[in-house]
Amino acid sequence: MGEKQELSARVEVMKPVGRTIRLKLRIKNESERHLTLLLGGRPAYNFLIKRPDGALVWEWQRGKIIQQILERRNLEPGEELIFEATWRLVDARGHRVPPGEYLVQGVLNLEPPEKLLTDPLSLRVPPPKKARK
Amino acid sequence: MARALRRFVPVMSVFLGLVLASGFGAWSATLTSQMPQAPLSEETLDDHLARLAEQIPGFGGIFLDENGQVAVYLVKGEVTTLSVREIGATIARTLGWDERRLRAGAIRILPGQYSFRQLKEWNDQLFPHIFEIEGVTLTDIDEARNRLWIGVESEEVAETVIETLVSLGVPREAVLVEEVEPILPMATLREKVRPLVGGLQINFPGYLCTLGFNAVRSNVTGWVTASHCTNVQGGVEGTPYWQPLEAMDTFIGTEIADPLYTWRFGCPMGRLCRYSDSAFVQLASGVSASLGHVAQTASLGSLTITGSFQITAEATRRIRGEVLSKVGRTTGWSQGPITQTCVNVGVTGTRIVLLCQDFVQATVAAGDSGSPVFKINGSGVTLYGLLWGGNSSGTSFVYSPIGNIQRSDELGPLKTCAIGTC
Numbered sequence: 001m002g003e004k005q006e007l008s009a010r011v012e013v014m015k016p017v018g019r020t021i022r023l024k025l026r027i028k029n030e031s032e033r034h035l036t037l038l039l040g041g042r043p044a045y046n047f048l049i050k051r052p053d054g055a056l057v058w059e060w061q062r063g064k065i066i067q068q069i070l071e072r073r074n075l076e077p078g079e080e081l082i083f084e085a086t087w088r089l090v091d092a093r094g095h096r097v098p099p100g101e102y103l104v105q106g107v108l109n110l111e112p113p114e115k116l117l118t119d120p121l122s123l124r125v126p127p128p129k130k131a132r133k
Numbered sequence: 134m135a136r137a138l139r140r141f142v143p144v145m146s147v148f149l150g151l152v153l154a155s156g157f158g159a160w161s162a163t164l165t166s167q168m169p170q171a172p173l174s175e176e177t178l179d180d181h182l183a184r185l186a187e188q189i190p191g192f193g194g195i196f197l198d199e200n201g202q203v204a205v206y207l208v209k210g211e212v213t214t215l216s217v218r219e220i221g222a223t224i225a226r227t228l229g230w231d232e233r234r235l236r237a238g239a240i241r242i243l244p245g246q247y248s249f250r251q252l253k254e255w256n257d258q259l260f261p262h263i264f265e266i267e268g269v270t271l272t273d274i275d276e277a278r279n280r281l282w283i284g285v286e287s288e289e290v291a292e293t294v295i296e297t298l299v300s301l302g303v304p305r306e307a308v309l310v311e312e313v314e315p316i317l318p319m320a321t322l323r324e325k326v327r328p329l330v331g332g333l334q335i336n337f338p339g340y341l342c343t344l345g346f347n348a349v350r351s352n353v354t355g356w357v358t359a360s361h362c363t364n365v366q367g368g369v370e371g372t373p374y375w376q377p378l379e380a381m382d383t384f385i386g387t388e389i390a391d392p393l394y395t396w397r398f399g400c401p402m403g404r405l406c407r408y409s410d411s412a413f414v415q416l417a418s419g420v421s422a423s424l425g426h427v428a429q430t431a432s433l434g435s436l437t438i439t440g441s442f443q444i445t446a447e448a449t450r451r452i453r454g455e456v457l458s459k460v461g462r463t464t465g466w467s468q469g470p471i472t473q474t475c476v477n478v479g480v481t482g483t484r485i486v487l488l489c490q491d492f493v494q495a496t497v498a499a500g501d502s503g504s505p506v507f508k509i510n511g512s513g514v515t516l517y518g519l520l521w522g523g524n525s526s527g528t529s530f531v532y533s534p535i536g537n538i539q540r541s542d543e544l545g546p547l548k549t550c551a552i553g554t555c
Contacts, residue, residue: 038341040499042361043482046525061525064481067361068502068523068530070341070463112463112498112527 006031007075011047011106011118016089016126019096023047023060025083025106027116029075036074040109042067045083048105049097050120057102058092060085070111083108089125099127179253179274185227186249189220193245193252194276203235206245206279217242245279247307255303256281262301266293270313284313321436322428322462323377329356329385329420330441331427331505332460334377337362343461343503344376345519346444347422348413349548350390355415356422357544358503359521360391363412366485367394367405374414377462386414390544394485397542404479404486409533409543410521425551427505427514430466434496443551445513447535457493457508459520459530461501469495478522478531487521490531497523497530506532516549 008030014022025045029035043066049058075081083106091097103120110116186192191211198204205220215223220242221235252274263269263283268290275282281303285291291310298308320326322343323334331346335358342362348355364370372388391412400406416422426441442460451474458468473492480487493506497520504520519538522531538544 044499059525061481064525065478065522065531066481066499066525067359067521068461068463068497068499069359069361070500072339072341109499112500 006033006035007037007116009106009108009116009118011104011121013104013121013123019089021087021089021123021125023085023087023104023106025108025118027075027081027083027108029077029079032077034074034076036072038111039071039073040112040114042069042071043083044071044109045085046107046109047085047087048107049087049123050103050105052101052103054103056092057097058087058090060087062092081108097125099125101125179256181228182249182274182276183253185224186253188223188227189215191245192249193247193279194249194274195224196277198241202241203239204241204243204277206243206249206276208246208248209244211248243279247279249274249276252279252281252307255307258301259283259298259303259308262297263294266290266297269294275309278309281308283308283310285310287312320438322430322438322460322465323436325377325383326428326438327421328426329376329416329422331356332430332462332466333428334462334500335362335385335503336375336378337372338364341462341500343463343501343520345411345503346427346505346516346549347416347424349424350413350544350546353389353413353415354422354424355386355389355413357411357413357519357538357547359519360407360410360412361480361521362503363388363391366410366483367391367407372412372414384417385420386417388412389415392543399488401477401486403484405484406486406488407543408488408537408540409519410487411519411533411538411544413544413547423551425549427507428460430460433466433468434464436462436465442507442509442514443512444507444516444549445551446510446515447549448508448515448517449536451491451517451534455508457495457506457517458514459493459495459497459501459504459506459532461497461504461520463498463500464496464527467496469493472529476531480522487531487533489537490533491518492529492531494529496527498527501530506530513551 008028010026012024047060050056089097102123104123105120106118108116191208193206193208195205217240221240225235256274263272268286271284273282283294294310326333333344335342335344345357348357360366363372369391374386375383376385394405394407425444428438429440429442431437431439453471453474455471460466471491472494475489478487478490502521506517506520507514516535518532518534520530520532539546
């Protein structure tokens with residue numbers, strides 16, 4: 001898939017609201033030509049939360065059943081695809097993660113086995129606020 | 134020549150193999166040709182052998198026997214003045230095959246019944262008539278059995294063939310009429326394949342999926358795929374389909390049944406349910422489809438079609454641990470055990486819940502939606518259902534059981550098996 005080189009992929013992290021963080025994956029056609037992508041599965045996107053050593057902490061698609069369809073999606077020059085998900089600051093087993101540094105990565109599944117991965121973005125999980133007496 | 138090849142390798146295959154780089158490499162290693170650069174002539178192999186027959190009176194065929202020795206049929210009673218060494222030299226010269234063993238006369242002479250020229254004459258006479266009979270798969274001069282060989286799809290076809298050859302004056306005993314597997318082109322699941330069979334890539338506007346299985350529903354001929362492989366999941370929009378991709382000559386059908394997802398007894402509040410992710414597509418006119426056939430690939434994981442699985446039954450029960458297969462356009466043929474039965478599954482990103490679905494631990498990937506799921510039972514397969522989902526790591530798939538698909542509130546009764554076997 002030569003189109004991959006003409007796409008930019010980046011992940012954005014919104015400010016934590018309570019115990020949730022909103023994640024955003026942006027895929028943009030940086031070329032001056034019309035591109036056709038094959039998106040793998042419905043939904044085709046995924047988010048990974050990792051420790052700084054690379055160990056996987058949480059994955060948005062984990063436990064989900066994905067419809068195994070391939071979608072042809074046209075992308076005009078400069079056009080962007082945006083996918084969003086929420087991380088509730090838990091690990092794969094649903095336990096709260098300790099405060100600290102994490103890495104977030106966005107993934108767009110293309111025609112198997114191709115994937116588009118963003119560079120990892122650092123993310124800080126703050127310590128829980130102390131309850132007022 | 135599949136049957137003959139199992140036991141014998143016709144000699145000419147050796148030098149053709151050098152050009153075609155086919156699977157005869159082991160033979161060509163021991164019987165090397167001196168003319169690898171020679172262009173292939175427009176004459177057929179049968180023409181070459183007929184020319185040989187002109188020079189060797191009574192010549193009835195040549196092949197390598199199971200020990201790798203050159204064997205030659207000579208018709209009993211034919212008078213030949215040639216010595217075995219001369220026969221070898223003639224073969225070497227005529228076929229342009231300069232092999233020391235041949236020149237030395239290391240040949241096994243077998244008593245034949247028919248000369249090659251006679252067999253070729255009958256073959257040329259039969260050929261145009263025989264292929265007019267529906268169900269004839271191949272005709273051949275079988276060099277290794279000194280007979281004509283006609284491959285047919287069924288016993289009924291064999292009877293018609295025999296009547297025809299007798300009416301044309303060809304001796305019955307000179308012809309072997311045998312049932313053979315239909316010959317399918319070596320295409321992949323992602324190429325144009327006709328007649329349609331389960332497991333092929335299909336295209337509808339903007340998407341790719343897999344054709345599940347051919348079926349007859351209320352006397353309408355068509356095929357089944359996943360409900361989410363329609364323009365809108367649930368409800369009929371007349372989705373058009375092409376195989377493998379949209380083109381002038383690849384239209385294969387129109388969606389005519391896809392029940393709505395509704396709340397019903399057993400469906401969680403606020404959700405919409407069905408018992409299967411399935412839709413029925415009416416076959417386009419002029420398109421051929423093989424009822425009861427699913428593409429069989431070369432091996433697990435392969436996309437290359439080498440034959441077909443024949444559906445001979447539908448599953449009436451499912452048990453955890455049973456090993457099921459699926460064939461889909463992305464991951465081909467995969468296989469694994471049922472890990473969960475009758476699971477209610479929420480479809481990610483929708484309000485849909487599919488009731489009483491089964492999980493199988495086997496490879497899956499995007500594009501496999503609609504794949505037929507079946508169990509191999511001896512010579513046939515039992516249809517279990519239709520694949521629609523999988524986990525994110527691609528190690529487990531979910532399918533709608535065939536019993537669910539044929540409920541009265543789903544697609545209703547379907548005829549899915551190969552003719553005459555269910």
